[in-house]
Amino acid sequence: MGSIELNNHELPAGSVDLLALKALLSGPRHGYGIAQRIRELSGDVLALGESSLYTSLQRLLLNGWVTAEWGASENNRRARYYTLTAEGRKHLEVQTEEFGFVLSAIQRVLGSA
Amino acid sequence: MRLLRRLRIWLQRDRFESELAEELAHHRELVEKEQVEAGLSPDEAKRAAARQFGNATTASESARSIWVWDSLDNILQDIRYAWRGLARNPSLVALACLSLALSTGFGTTLFSIVNAVILQPITASQPESLVRFWVGPSNRISWLNYKDICEDTPGVACAGYRMEEASWQEKDEPLRVQVQAVTANYFELLGVQAAQGRLFDARMLKESPDTVVVTHAFWQRRLEGDPAVIGRKIILSGNPYIITAVLPQGFRSLFGMGISPALYVPVGSALRPLSEDRSRTQYELLGRLQPGDENPVSFRSRIQARGQYLEQTYPATNREMSRVQTWPMSRFGLLMSAQGEQKMMQGLLIFAGMLLIFILLLAAVACMNVAGLLIARALSRQREIAIRLSLGCSRWRLTRLLFAESFLLALLGVSAGAALSVWLARALVATPLPFPVPLELEIPIDGYLLVYLSCVTAFSTIVAGVAPAIQGWRINGIGESIRTHRPVGFRRFPARAILTTSQVALSTVLLVATMLFLRSLWASTQVNPGFEMDRVLTVEMNLQSTQVTAEEVDQQQRAILTRLRGLPQVSAVSAADIVPLSMNSNVTSLEVDSGSAEQPARAKVNNNYILPDYFRVMGIRRISGRDFEEQDQGKSEKYAIVNEAFARRLFPDGTTLGKRIRRPRPEVEQQEAWAEIIGVVADSRYLTLGEDPLPLVYWPAGPSVRPLTIHVRTESDVAALTKQVRDVVDGGRARVQPLRSVMAIALFPAQAAAVLLASLGVIAWALTIAGLYGVVGYSVTRRIPEIGVRMALGASPGRILALVMREGLRIVAIGLAIGLAAAAAGTPVLSMLLSGVNPRDLVSFSVPAIALLLTAAAAAYGPARRGTRVAPTQALRAE
Numbered sequence: 001m002g003s004i005e006l007n008n009h010e011l012p013a014g015s016v017d018l019l020a021l022k023a024l025l026s027g028p029r030h031g032y033g034i035a036q037r038i039r040e041l042s043g044d045v046l047a048l049g050e051s052s053l054y055t056s057l058q059r060l061l062l063n064g065w066v067t068a069e070w071g072a073s074e075n076n077r078r079a080r081y082y083t084l085t086a087e088g089r090k091h092l093e094v095q096t097e098e099f100g101f102v103l104s105a106i107q108r109v110l111g112s113a
Numbered sequence: 114m115r116l117l118r119r120l121r122i123w124l125q126r127d128r129f130e131s132e133l134a135e136e137l138a139h140h141r142e143l144v145e146k147e148q149v150e151a152g153l154s155p156d157e158a159k160r161a162a163a164r165q166f167g168n169a170t171t172a173s174e175s176a177r178s179i180w181v182w183d184s185l186d187n188i189l190q191d192i193r194y195a196w197r198g199l200a201r202n203p204s205l206v207a208l209a210c211l212s213l214a215l216s217t218g219f220g221t222t223l224f225s226i227v228n229a230v231i232l233q234p235i236t237a238s239q240p241e242s243l244v245r246f247w248v249g250p251s252n253r254i255s256w257l258n259y260k261d262i263c264e265d266t267p268g269v270a271c272a273g274y275r276m277e278e279a280s281w282q283e284k285d286e287p288l289r290v291q292v293q294a295v296t297a298n299y300f301e302l303l304g305v306q307a308a309q310g311r312l313f314d315a316r317m318l319k320e321s322p323d324t325v326v327v328t329h330a331f332w333q334r335r336l337e338g339d340p341a342v343i344g345r346k347i348i349l350s351g352n353p354y355i356i357t358a359v360l361p362q363g364f365r366s367l368f369g370m371g372i373s374p375a376l377y378v379p380v381g382s383a384l385r386p387l388s389e390d391r392s393r394t395q396y397e398l399l400g401r402l403q404p405g406d407e408n409p410v411s412f413r414s415r416i417q418a419r420g421q422y423l424e425q426t427y428p429a430t431n432r433e434m435s436r437v438q439t440w441p442m443s444r445f446g447l448l449m450s451a452q453g454e455q456k457m458m459q460g461l462l463i464f465a466g467m468l469l470i471f472i473l474l475l476a477a478v479a480c481m482n483v484a485g486l487l488i489a490r491a492l493s494r495q496r497e498i499a500i501r502l503s504l505g506c507s508r509w510r511l512t513r514l515l516f517a518e519s520f521l522l523a524l525l526g527v528s529a530g531a532a533l534s535v536w537l538a539r540a541l542v543a544t545p546l547p548f549p550v551p552l553e554l555e556i557p558i559d560g561y562l563l564v565y566l567s568c569v570t571a572f573s574t575i576v577a578g579v580a581p582a583i584q585g586w587r588i589n590g591i592g593e594s595i596r597t598h599r600p601v602g603f604r605r606f607p608a609r610a611i612l613t614t615s616q617v618a619l620s621t622v623l624l625v626a627t628m629l630f631l632r633s634l635w636a637s638t639q640v641n642p643g644f645e646m647d648r649v650l651t652v653e654m655n656l657q658s659t660q661v662t663a664e665e666v667d668q669q670q671r672a673i674l675t676r677l678r679g680l681p682q683v684s685a686v687s688a689a690d691i692v693p694l695s696m697n698s699n700v701t702s703l704e705v706d707s708g709s710a711e712q713p714a715r716a717k718v719n720n721n722y723i724l725p726d727y728f729r730v731m732g733i734r735r736i737s738g739r740d741f742e743e744q745d746q747g748k749s750e751k752y753a754i755v756n757e758a759f760a761r762r763l764f765p766d767g768t769t770l771g772k773r774i775r776r777p778r779p780e781v782e783q784q785e786a787w788a789e790i791i792g793v794v795a796d797s798r799y800l801t802l803g804e805d806p807l808p809l810v811y812w813p814a815g816p817s818v819r820p821l822t823i824h825v826r827t828e829s830d831v832a833a834l835t836k837q838v839r840d841v842v843d844g845g846r847a848r849v850q851p852l853r854s855v856m857a858i859a860l861f862p863a864q865a866a867a868v869l870l871a872s873l874g875v876i877a878w879a880l881t882i883a884g885l886y887g888v889v890g891y892s893v894t895r896r897i898p899e900i901g902v903r904m905a906l907g908a909s910p911g912r913i914l915a916l917v918m919r920e921g922l923r924i925v926a927i928g929l930a931i932g933l934a935a936a937a938a939g940t941p942v943l944s945m946l947l948s949g950v951n952p953r954d955l956v957s958f959s960v961p962a963i964a965l966l967l968t969a970a971a972a973a974y975g976p977a978r979r980g981t982r983v984a985p986t987q988a989l990r991a992e
Contacts, residue, residue, distance in 0.1 A: 030139070030140075031136055031140050032139070032143040032144070050140060050169075050172050051176075052953070053173050054133070054136070054172055054173075055175045055176050057176070058179035059182060061118070061178050064115075077139055078135065080136050
């Protein structure tokens with residue numbers, strides 16, 4: 001199985017948001033860094049499309065789950081770094097639990113004979 | 114919070130765009146780098162990154178869409194786009210704005226007047242706890258009784274007031290001003306604050322009694338807005354007064370209906386010295402219920418107790434003082450709460466409602482012109498619209514775009530109209546009223562007006578936008594409209610023609626109603642008031658002065674009467690307390706002797722106090738009995754003369770002469786003083802021309818009823834006599850004018866209404882004709898190819914003319930038919946406001962119809978002529 005291009009409407013609603021928040025749990029990252037981190041954590045399976053990534057980031061900003069700040073990137077360019085807020089952390093926890101609940105339900109359905 | 118974040122991004126949207134672009138570019142660079150590290154050549158890496166990255170525009174758009182309200186952005190875009198489109202069509206904008214500005218300007222001015230006259234409550238804190246009340250049989254009480262009731266009754270707060278006239282020397286011409294004399298606590302009772310200076314109260318009056326409070330209007334108009342107005346001295350009827358305060362702008366007097374005295378002076382100042390005569394009833398009363406008085410009952414009982422005490426203490430002058438009547442003060446003023454005027458109020462409300470409907474109709478007529486222009490525009494760009502549709506523009510979005518245009522036009526037109534109406538209102542307020550009493554009308558610019566203007570804008574947007582929008586919906590396929598130059602969806606009776614038809618119908622309704630009112634006004638000036646108007650001069654003496662006693666005034670007036678009788682052109686001279694139809698009245702209750710021991714019957718009647726010969730001067734017919742004679746005057750009065758209405762109402766059996774009635778005036782010495790009815794005279798109008806004759810009692814004017822207004826009868830020219838009479842009575846101290854001009858005040862409301870309505874009608878008519886001209890002209894342009902072919906086939910210019918004219922006239926004919934039918938259905942509602950004219954009056958219906966038809970024919974003729982001059986070759990080229 002190769003990598004999967006992720007698009008908003010192919011995943012349960014809000015799952016890209018959750019992935020992005022999870023990626024930020026280990027510290028501030030820029031957009032590319034978030035995509036990298038998700039690919040890494042998913043074992044090179046989930047490749048986030050830029051369109052869905054940046055759309056999701058705007059949504060996180062709008063809801064106050066992350067803040068953004070310009071800083072220098074590893075190749076000495078200006079890059080926007082996103083930081084998880086306390087609210088975002090809480091949202092991640094609540095949603096992760098819910099997501100797991102939904103996912104296990106889906107698996108139960110699919111796994112049933 | 115979300116909203117604030119949204120707003121911040123929206124305000125910095127340029128920065129947001131560039132930052133997002135930078136971020137995306139950076140991301141793409143890193144992807145490229147990653148590819149190179151994975152072993153691809155830089156070129157291949159770029160291609161791979163681009164492939165992986167996808168559409169950068171889509172990415173940034175979808176990112177942006179999180180932040181903006183999609184609809185808001187689109188609406189702004191629509192408005193910007195509509196603005197650009199309109200800016201390329203300055204003539205359309207000018208025409209549309211002119212239509213809307215005219216209708217809104219006049220409509221708004223009318224609304225402002227209605228607003229000023231009817232919708233404005235009086236200025237007072239908690240007007241609902243104010244009451245008018247009578248103590249005893251008359252609406253007025255004397256100064257001493259006032260003091261005893263209002264100043265010395267525990268738990269009662271009340272104030273007194275009366276109207277005065279004063280002359281005020283402004284440059285050379287002396288000006289009559291309406292002055293309200295009020296007790297020291299008046300403003301405090303109302304709870305009114307001054308805009309400048311200090312309103313007088315008891316403490317201030319102790320130091321300087323001759324102070325005056327001026328209204329904002331008087332300060333602005335008569336004193337030219339003098340910045341040093343406080344402390345300025347003005348002379349009122351020869352007495353110096355100091356201005357201590359200016360009332361706030363928009364102050365509404367107790368009278369309501371936009372009417373206000375110009376000045377307020379304290380009772381007891383030079384203009385109205387205090388009378389120590391307990392029988393001189395002078396002041397009307399205004400009370401305020403105390404907190405805790407849920408209803409006027411406890412208020413009334415406190416005053417009743419006081420009145421009873423006063424009646425017992427001063428039996429000679431105080432009768433029936435324990436009888437206290439209260440009325441709630443109408444929020445809209447005394448004129449609305451006066452007894453028996455419920456009907457008048459109703460009539461006013463109907464009139465106001467009707468005016469508003471008329472204003473709306475006029476606005477609709479104007480909007481239809483705008484709609485016509487917009488439809489023409491939409492048709493000329495229907496190819497563009499078709500292309501938009503085929504490119505995926507939703508119909509909803511298209512409709513919004515078309516409405517954006519009508520909204521912009523409405524906004525522009527209504528704003529221009531509002532400016533026009535402010536100007537008109539200013540001009541109107543500055544115009545002197547056609548009667549000598551300078552009542553001040555205030556036309557406010559207030560919240561009501563703003564609400565009204567927004568409603569007009571919304572109304573105009575919708576009415577002007579709906580037809581073009583429907584037209585837009587009709588455009589279907591791109592193919593059809595690209596293949597042909599001919600407008601698509603053009604029916605035999607196109608939208609513009611339908612609009613014009615409705616315009617004609619609406620203005621027919623307006624014109625018919627206007628005609629009805631003009632006819633009614635005409636009829637009302639022809640109403641016989643029951644007395645001679647054109648052969649009588651009135652002389653009002655200004656004899657109020659501190660030193661003169663009633664007896665001295667009486668002496669002076671007698672001397673003047675004798676001198677006037679000596680003039681050769683004068684055929685009779687008399688005098689009366691009240692000039693009919695001058696808005697003055699004296700209403701009292703009256704007892705009728707039933708001839709037995711039972712309670713006497715009571716009635717409310719109008720009164721007038723007259724000298725002998727009054728009926729001869731006024732030309733009022735005597736039905737039976739005799740006139741007063743000189744010897745009736747001096748003695749204690751025991752005779753009365755009544756009019757026919759009185760006789761009919763109280764003595765339906767027909768025997769009136771010799772019956773006894775008790776006079777309401779308290780100064781009669783004996784309680785048992787019954788007056789005998791010695792004559793019956795014909796009815797005459799007392800308060801208004803339109804009224805049914807009211808019961809009226811004439812009393813001989815004893816010396817205490819002074820000064821009287823002298824009435825002079827001549828059989829020759831009144832104008833020529835005026836100067837001679839002035840010489841006799843010493844013009845500086847008296848006002849001499851024909852009776853008819855005194856009555857101008859009674860005719861004024863009808864006249865004002867007629868002028869307002871007529872201007873509405875004329876504007877609607879002009880807009881309709883302009884609309885019709887546009888439609889016929891457009892139809893000629895559209896039919897040039899057809900006309901050319903007809904001409905080429907040998908049709909004569911006359912045939913072409915008839916063809917085009919027929920189309921225009923058909924519109925008018927259908928519109929007229931609808932309008933006349935609607936008017937016939939609607940006008941009976943107006944019958945309450947019409948006097949002397951049938952609501953289905955033939956003239957009122959036919960004159961507007963003919964006028965519309967003729968002007969419409971003229972309007973259609975111009976473009977039709979143009980049609981006949983179309984050269985066949987030109988027509989074919991156009992194809």
